[in-house]
Amino acid sequence: MPTPNAFPLQERIPVGSTLKRVAHLAILSLLVLLLLYRLSSLPHHGLPWLLALLCEAWFTFVWLLNVNAKWNPVIRRTHPAHISKRCEDLPAVDMFVTTADPVLEPPIVTVNTVLSLLAIEYPAHKLACYVSDDACSPLTYHALVEASEFAKSWVPFCRKNGVGVRAPCVYFSREPEPRQLLSPGFLKDWELMKDRYEQLREKIEEAGRAGDHLCFDDELSRPTKLDRGGHPSTVKFIWENKANVADGIPHLIYVAREKRPRYPHHYKAGAMNVLTRVSGVITNAPFMLNVDCDSFANNPQVILHAMCLLLGFEEEAMSGFVQCPQKFHGGLKDDPFGNQFVVAQLTAGLGMDGLQGPFYLGTGCVHRRKVIYGAAPNGEFSAQEPELERKFGSSRELKESAMEVLMGASKTTLAIKDLSSSVYAAQQVASCTYEFGTSWGEEVGFVYGSTTEDVQTGLRIHGMGWSSVNCSLDPPGFLGNAPVDGPASMTQIKRWSTGLLEVVVGRNSPLLATLAGELRFRQCLCYLSLNVWALRSLPELCYALLPPYCVMADTSFLPKVSKHSQLH
Ligand SMILES: O=c1ccn([C@@H]2O[C@H](COP(=O)(O)OP(=O)(O)O[C@H]3O[C@H](CO)[C@@H](O)[C@H](O)[C@H]3O)[C@@H](O)[C@H]2O)c(=O)[nH]1
Numbered sequence: 001m002p003t004p005n006a007f008p009l010q011e012r013i014p015v016g017s018t019l020k021r022v023a024h025l026a027i028l029s030l031l032v033l034l035l036l037y038r039l040s041s042l043p044h045h046g047l048p049w050l051l052a053l054l055c056e057a058w059f060t061f062v063w064l065l066n067v068n069a070k071w072n073p074v075i076r077r078t079h080p081a082h083i084s085k086r087c088e089d090l091p092a093v094d095m096f097v098t099t100a101d102p103v104l105e106p107p108i109v110t111v112n113t114v115l116s117l118l119a120i121e122y123p124a125h126k127l128a129c130y131v132s133d134d135a136c137s138p139l140t141y142h143a144l145v146e147a148s149e150f151a152k153s154w155v156p157f158c159r160k161n162g163v164g165v166r167a168p169c170v171y172f173s174r175e176p177e178p179r180q181l182l183s184p185g186f187l188k189d190w191e192l193m194k195d196r197y198e199q200l201r202e203k204i205e206e207a208g209r210a211g212d213h214l215c216f217d218d219e220l221s222r223p224t225k226l227d228r229g230g231h232p233s234t235v236k237f238i239w240e241n242k243a244n245v246a247d248g249i250p251h252l253i254y255v256a257r258e259k260r261p262r263y264p265h266h267y268k269a270g271a272m273n274v275l276t277r278v279s280g281v282i283t284n285a286p287f288m289l290n291v292d293c294d295s296f297a298n299n300p301q302v303i304l305h306a307m308c309l310l311l312g313f314e315e316e317a318m319s320g321f322v323q324c325p326q327k328f329h330g331g332l333k334d335d336p337f338g339n340q341f342v343v344a345q346l347t348a349g350l351g352m353d354g355l356q357g358p359f360y361l362g363t364g365c366v367h368r369r370k371v372i373y374g375a376a377p378n379g380e381f382s383a384q385e386p387e388l389e390r391k392f393g394s395s396r397e398l399k400e401s402a403m404e405v406l407m408g409a410s411k412t413t414l415a416i417k418d419l420s421s422s423v424y425a426a427q428q429v430a431s432c433t434y435e436f437g438t439s440w441g442e443e444v445g446f447v448y449g450s451t452t453e454d455v456q457t458g459l460r461i462h463g464m465g466w467s468s469v470n471c472s473l474d475p476p477g478f479l480g481n482a483p484v485d486g487p488a489s490m491t492q493i494k495r496w497s498t499g500l501l502e503v504v505v506g507r508n509s510p511l512l513a514t515l516a517g518e519l520r521f522r523q524c525l526c527y528l529s530l531n532v533w534a535l536r537s538l539p540e541l542c543y544a545l546l547p548p549y550c551v552m553a554d555t556s557f558l559p560k561v562s563k564h565s566q567l568h
């Protein structure tokens with residue numbers, strides 16, 4: 001019998017280069033010499049010299065943080081072909097898509113993301129797709145209903161023809177691959193599918209233009225006007241894989257959590273926690289994939305690759321979550337606003353995989369459900385009733401399902417026994433008062449209190465001692481949209497950088513997680529380099545203002561070249 005290592009699921013390949021390290025050390029010594037020179041000559045100079053010293057000291061500090069992050073780069077190789085040899089049955093996965101506004105995030109975008117997930121290469125009876133709609137918009141709901149009809153021909157078409165990108169808008173924006181044209185009848189199928197997709201798109205866009213006439217069901221059970229701020233919780237099964245078969249289409253469930261004007265909703269983190277609970281009482285898969293509504297699956301094997309990284313280690317603690325790097329589709333050429341983070345992905349992205357693992361980036365990530373439930377790696381969990389209720393809230397169904405997860409049950413199919421009772425329980429856990437007095441948003445679930453809930457949630461997970469793993473694939477696992485104009489990029493960067501700064505001083509600070517928790521020191525420095533992003537603007541601005549100031553004040557912050565030192 002072969003040993004398990006004969007079929008590794010993943011390989012870790014360090015790619016550190018000595019040359020790069022020598023270059024870093026050379027730069028470090030130059031920086032130190034510059035600072036020493038400034039310091040020693042400070043008494044002979046005025047304020048500009050002191051300001052230059054402070055700015056350069058700060059730049060050196062940030063430079064050190066960055067070098068720390070990229071010092072030990074690692075790449076991962078994954079072998080999905082070995083999965084069947086290593087485990088008998090694949091685990092189940094709940095897939096979450098969040099959307100918040102049918103105008104800013106048109107339903108056709110969400111529909112494409114959902115279709116790319118429904119058609120993913122993974123047994124369909126092990127998948128369930130949940131869409132959270134924070135606007136509770138009938139437009140989004142109806143678009144998904146139409147999409148589920150379309151999926152009945154789209155998913156078999158993708159499987160039969162080994163389609164690469166399974167978001168139809170991207171697939172049909174290109175000509176079919178020449179290799180596919182060789183198979184008889186392909187072109188006819190392709191044209192038919194393309195026509196059907198066009199019809200779907202037109203129908204959805206037409207409904208959007210027509211505006212308010214839609215309501216949730218055929219009967220007028222709900223105000224037709226969109227009310228984003230106040231609505232009851234709505235959970236609807238759009239499609240159920242009743243036959244529970246591998247080559248069917250995964251369950252598709254629409255979720256709009258309850259919203260009331262005076263109750264905090266905690267933005268995306270709140271939506272993710274509702275999805276976690278709703279899926280907990282319906283399918284309760286041990287793994288959860290989450291994507292933004294605009295990040296479609298670009299590599300149909302992405303879940304299989306992620307599974308290699310989740311199942312391929314001796315110890316679970318090595319992979320609390322698996323994060324695909326955030327890559328973008330249709331972004332501006334050469335990334336003029338720098339919001340595609342191309343360099344950071346290649347440097348810190350690979351470097352952190354050599355430490356405790358990549359940050360959680362909010363999209364393109366597969367979590368272990370028990371990690372989100374606050375379990376420590378290989379740790380004991382108190383299963384006492386009062387403890388469970390304090391943490392997870394009062395729903396009996398949720399407490400039972402959470403127990404299963406924390407005890408390590410590995411669920412492999414997602415057949416639904418009693419639809420109506422699980423929908424009832426789901427509506428209950430999606431209410432806006434459910435979390436009061438519980439640990440949701442703190443010890444359990446996605447962390448509240450910051451506009452960058454993702455980084456903060458990842459930090460909490462690393463702080464408990466879990467590692468994470470980078471899943472960098474070719475073609476990339478998911479592709480999202482980056483803002484394509486200056487103002488939108490600035491708004492996004494301002495939101496991120498302020499959110500990240502709040503974290504340093506809050507109770508979820510990486511410093512505290514290192515001192516009192518299990519966050520490793522060098523990983524803490526990686527978090528710090530991200531968290532102090534907003535502060536970098538001050539010394540940068542100051543340093544940029546020094547030359548004009550010195551010209552105007554007829555002084556200098558740079559050493560003067562003396563006659564003797566000039567080269568002739
Ligand atoms: O109240 C809200 C607000 C947002 N969202 C969803 O959250 C996702 C991300 O929001 P978006 O406004 O697109 O933010 P971005 O700046 O593009 O998102 C990046 O930054 C966020 C905060 O760090 C992360 O959560 C995201 O995953 C990451 O892609 C989208 O799917 C939204 O629909 C909600 O569901 N409810």
Ligand SMILES: [Mn+2]
Pocket residue numbers: 292294481
């Ligand atoms: Mn976005």
